[in-house]
Amino acid sequence: MKFIDSHCHLDMEPLAGEFEAAIERATKADVSMMINVGASMRGSKRSVELANLYPNIWASVGLHPHDAETILDMESTVEELRTLAKNDKVVAIGEIGLDYFDFETKGEVTQKIKDEQKKLFEAQLELALELKKPVIIHTRDAWADTLSIVTSYNLQVTNSVPGVVHCFTGGPAEVAPFLELGFYIGFTGFITFEQSKFDDIREAVKVVPIDRILTETDAPFLAPEPHRGKTNEPAFVVEVAKKIAEVKGAKIEEVALCSENNAKKVFNIS
Numbered sequence: 001m002k003f004i005d006s007h008c009h010l011d012m013e014p015l016a017g018e019f020e021a022a023i024e025r026a027t028k029a030d031v032s033m034m035i036n037v038g039a040s041m042r043g044s045k046r047s048v049e050l051a052n053l054y055p056n057i058w059a060s061v062g063l064h065p066h067d068a069e070t071i072l073d074m075e076s077t078v079e080e081l082r083t084l085a086k087n088d089k090v091v092a093i094g095e096i097g098l099d100y101f102d103f104e105t106k107g108e109v110t111q112k113i114k115d116e117q118k119k120l121f122e123a124q125l126e127l128a129l130e131l132k133k134p135v136i137i138h139t140r141d142a143w144a145d146t147l148s149i150v151t152s153y154n155l156q157v158t159n160s161v162p163g164v165v166h167c168f169t170g171g172p173a174e175v176a177p178f179l180e181l182g183f184y185i186g187f188t189g190f191i192t193f194e195q196s197k198f199d200d201i202r203e204a205v206k207v208v209p210i211d212r213i214l215t216e217t218d219a220p221f222l223a224p225e226p227h228r229g230k231t232n233e234p235a236f237v238v239e240v241a242k243k244i245a246e247v248k249g250a251k252i253e254e255v256a257l258c259s260e261n262n263a264k265k266v267f268n269i270s
């Protein structure tokens with residue numbers, strides 16, 4: 001049985017300091033494929049480097065919505081991503097999207113920040129269309145705007161797949177329109193957390209067909225149970241697959257196989 005971590009950040013601390021050991025542990029845990037996702041320009045560059053060092057790592061390049069405020073020149077930023085994306089191991093543009101949660105106030109970000117995030121998101125969606133690459137969408141507290149923006153683009157470029165909505169945090173109501181648009185859905189350690197506030201995500205797991213699910217860790221964040229609180233790493237994706245199997249009443253072998261086939265389809269990996 002092989003497992004897939006469709007979304008990790010081996011370039012981020014504290015994982016970056018021990019990425020070789022983490023990759024070794026992932027291999028021992030039968031994680032056969034990892035997508036290292038760029039979330040900043042620096043992270044995107046490092047993703048490409050890592051993917052070129054390891055045959056079982058692929059890269060995505062993109063800027064996280066949190067970076068929107070720091071963009072000085074959109075055109076040269078996109079040009080830099082375009083150049084990086086030409087590398088053979090780059091399989092997607094991401095993570096890109098909208099994140100309206102303000103860490104400082106614990107409320108919503110300002111309208112100005114929302115507008116900057118939308119601009120960056122749209123510029124990267126256009127790049128994905130131009131390069132015919134799927135997208136990895138990050139969305140937090142921004143369902144309606146994310147949906148309306150992705151709906152306005154005809155994104156079904158690779159294998160008729162627009163991409164993946166990663167680290168899904170909504171329930172059945174939020175997932176339905178993204179499934180309709182052809183998106184795959186990535187689930188993380190959130191689904192293993194006991195508290196009832198995560199029940200809605202488990203309900204989403206129930207309604208997403210098994211051939212549209214991707215397993216992911218989002219390491220170094222969000223370590224799944226029983227590792228909660230530790231630094232997350234790709235090896236722990238096994239716990240996510242286990243939980244999906246439990247929630248769906250499926251065999252873990254079936255979840256693992258489907259997740260591998262799904263990732264290969266979304267990211268056009270043969």
Ligand SMILES: [Zn+2]
Pocket residue numbers: 095138139166167
């Ligand atoms: Zn994310």
Ligand SMILES: [Zn+2]
Pocket residue numbers: 007009037039095218
């Ligand atoms: Zn991420």
